[in-house]
Amino acid sequence: MKRLLDFLYKRRETGLFLVLEILSIWLLIVYNRRYNASFLNSSNELAASIFQVSNNVSGYFQLAEINEKLVNENEKLLQQLTLLKQKPLSYKDTIGRFSITRANVINSTFSRSINYITISAGERDSIEPGMGVISSSGVVGQVKSVSKNFATVYSLLHPNLLVSSLIKRTNTKATVQWDQEDYDKASLKYIPRHISIKKGDTIVTSGFNSVFPENILIGVIEEFELSEEMTFYEAKIKLATDFTSLKNLYVINDLLKNEKDSLQYP
Amino acid sequence: MNRINIRELVLNFIFMMLLQLPLIYRVTLFNKAFGFFYVGFILLLPTKLSRSYLMFIGFCSGLFVDVFTNTPGIHASACVFVMFIRNFWLMVINDEWQGFTNLNVATLRRTGFFGYLFPLIFVHHFILFTVENGGLHLFGSLFARILYSAIFSFIIIFAINLLVKLNSKRI
CATH class of the missing domain: 2.40.10.340 (Rod shape-determining protein MreC, domain 1)
Structure with missing residues (x-):
């Protein structure tokens, strides 16, 4: 028993290090749940x-x-x-x-x-x-x-935020998600390949969920790509909002x- | 000489935070370089403090900054890690480090100051940006951000230290 205590005492710095790191990771995980009332953020x-x-x-x-x-x-x-x-x-x-x-x-x-x-x-x-x-x-x-x-x-501009959206011209449902690259671009996902899209198509909110009303501007399609093996288009939009x-x-x-x-x- | 002046430390801490917090993510160069110069405060804490104290102070100041940047735990974990390896690094870089209490431009000399601070700032920023990024994807822009921010932070810390040194000479 005494040896164990001695050992623990000798390693107290490493122990404290581990405790503090685990505490930090726990805080991070708790915070990343979607909504929370944590006081550890900037609305404090x-x-x-x-x-x-x-x-x-x-x-x-x-x-x-x-x-x-x-x-x-x-x-x-x-x-x-x-x-x-x-x-x-x-x-x-x-x-x-x-x-x-x-x-x-x-x-x-x-x-x-x-x-x-x-x-x-x-x-x-x-x-x-x-x-x-x-x-x-x-x-x-x-x-x-x-x-x-x-x-x-x-x-x-947060990778966890997905916005349900529509391509206004064709009325196709798609999802806008930021890809962590530029602050004025985002990627547009899940457009099926039988739809024909054009550069400059307007993307608006769909209004399918109760977060945004329909027809709020998100951006316009800037570039897209469709290779043989892909089920969905890979498209990038230019965001309408200047962040x-x-x-x-x-x-x-x-x-x-x-x-x-x-x-x-x- | 070898006593730790606690009042001065607390004042330093308050000064650093008052300077850093309103400016965090506002001092930005080219959208790439962020200045997290509060790291300078914890890295230049007196050598006589034990490692447990160092880690605890690091954790608290990291968490304090976290509240302002909406990243609970990220700054804290980076700071704790840097404080954990601080004394090892000091031992590697400088043989006589036990001989002096205060770490600053005068005691470390200019080259030592850079050699001691820059790698630690780099490690701190590396943890910070990688965890925030959620992994090593988009490595090019991530690495650029880490490197430029580390250089920027170091320059600010160096400038603050020179200013403080000049002032204390005048008095």
Whole structure:
């Protein structure tokens, strides 16, 4: 017994090393579960408020740029509004299925192999894990975890995020997933080979699940390849969202989510 | 001379973190090089600290950074590993390391400073980026990121150390 204790005492540094490493790996595994309420992330109040301060400082120098973006967005929305006014409203439009919450980006990365965005809206703004996030130019990501005032968002530039999408011209279902290479490209998967696709085809969200509404822009096909032995096309799309300059985002809450999911996954 | 000044260490730590955390992933060169200069703090801890202490401090500061980068465990494990091999490496690189308490540009000399710090920073960044990448695929861009980041981090740490040295001379 004494010898055993002596041995353990002699090896205490190696032991501590192993314990700390195993603890780290455990934290990593727990965190990588899809949604969690862990406080060990950037939606943690302390971390997020430090980011907010540094964002306030850097944001001040980008005011002109942000202003111009918002003016452009306003113009686009006005155009859409005039178009809508000409059309008679359909039954579906009147239900008001989606509620939209505005949020500011306080921290985001785009050049790592996994990317997250921290936004300044949380439980108080009724944000929940799993909601979709878009910008005025296209799809951005999905909420991962939420604290009182902040939320961490899976960026589309995260290999775990799969977005159900449609090729608008042919109405073919496909999946968009980031391939960890460039921050303005992603790969488009599972397009069957009998469909003919073209360079420049628009990819939009399908609306089959309750994360994103349908017809939100994701990107356009930039290049594709189909060799003899492949069952599916290998295609790359250029993303519509510019992840290097995210500022104002919109979080989408599907009010009919529970109803829809209860029918789809009984 | 040979006593460890705990107050100074704590102040150093707070200073490093205040400098690093708001800037993490914002100091980026060419979308490839990230500056994780907090590693400099843990690598230059006094030699008189035992290895258990070193690993524990490494773990805590790594975890602290992890919270800000949404990678719980990655920075922590890299830091613990680097702290584990730190003294071996110091022994290999410098025979008289037991003779001095503080590790800095003055005691290690410039070449020793590079020879001691750079390989350890490289190992740290290697673990960091490989785990984050989820393996060794896309090895070209992964390796470029590791190498450039290591060089960038080293330059920042070196610059901070020179600044501190100049200041202490003036006083």
